[in-house]
Amino acid sequence: MxxxxxxxxxxxxxxxxxxxxxxxxxxxxxxxxxxxxxxxxxxxxxxxxxxxxxxxxxxxxxxxxDWSEQEDKGFLLLLGLSPLSFLIFPLLGIIAPLVLWIAKRNKIKGADTYGKKLLNFQITWSVVLFLAYLFFILAMFGVITIELDFLSSFDSLPIIVLFLGLYFINISFIVVNAILMFKSKNVWYPSVRLLK
CATH class of the missing domain: 1.10.260.40 (lambda repressor-like DNA-binding domains)
Known part of the structure; x- marks a missing residue:
């Protein structure tokens, strides 16, 4: 080969x-x-x-x-699923795909474009998750006041549902787009475009 x-x-x-x-x-x-x-x-x-x-x-x-890009769907699938490492630690969802992307972005066909979309989404998701944690911590300690009934009682169920929802969204986008990429179809991630 x-x-x-x-x-x-x-x-x-x-x-x-x-x-x-x-x-x-x-x-x-x-x-x-x-x-x-x-x-x-x-x-x-x-x-x-x-x-x-x-x-x-x-x-x-x-x-x-190293002149031409090679096709390697196995690597692209690994790249696509690597953000699942956020389940161990949230920043690993950025670090793992970033390391893979840097290593192979010019060597594997589609790795550069796909990696940028994936990293933009993971960075956006991590920022939203961090802001949600920060918001609720500040609200819990009374640093910021909010007039939402479910927060004033500090009932933890809505907060747990919110964070589980954020995690579910991330996992869904990771798995669905990894499958789409493996089938050579277009992928879509909602995100702020940070890497061009």
Whole structure:
């Protein structure tokens, strides 16, 4: 699989530069059969050969090896479900997908766009959750006064229902959008757009 991706990259760059296989062989001082084997995925260029190819194709060896995005639905599903770690600790719902997104955003097809939407939603949800906690703590200690009947008696049921509702909304969006993404359908998260 890796040989096939690298072979495809090299061939695409060769064609983009307008080189024939013979021209690329001449420019790199490699044999024509070597270039053909590399482009057919029969051989993987390493060391000096990789360096010569990258110079001729005006790229670096690292960029040549990581040049194109690969499709990996398994990773996208992992990225999509990683915010469920908020159940352990709320900030993990941001940290886990952020780490995965940074690691693979330019290497996995769809990871950048999907990751941004997911992170925007998780950040928005975490801010709303924090503000709700802050609001109720301040109301409980009388720092702010509110004229809502259910809060004046400090009955904890409405508060529990509110927080369970927030958690249910987050879990629902995470699971539904992970399934949609896995099926290559459009995802939608309500959020403030923080990452563009």
């Amino acid at each position: 890796k040989n096939a991706n690298l072979a495809k990259k090299i061939k695409e760059l060769r064609v983009r530069h307008g080189f024939s296989q013979e021209t690329l062989a001449y420019e790199t001082n490699l044999g024509l059969r070597t270039v053909q084997r590399i482009e057919n995925g029969e051989s993987e260029p390493r060391g000096e050969t990789l360096k010569r190819l990258s110079i001729a194709l005006k790229t670096s060896p690292d960029e040549l090896l």
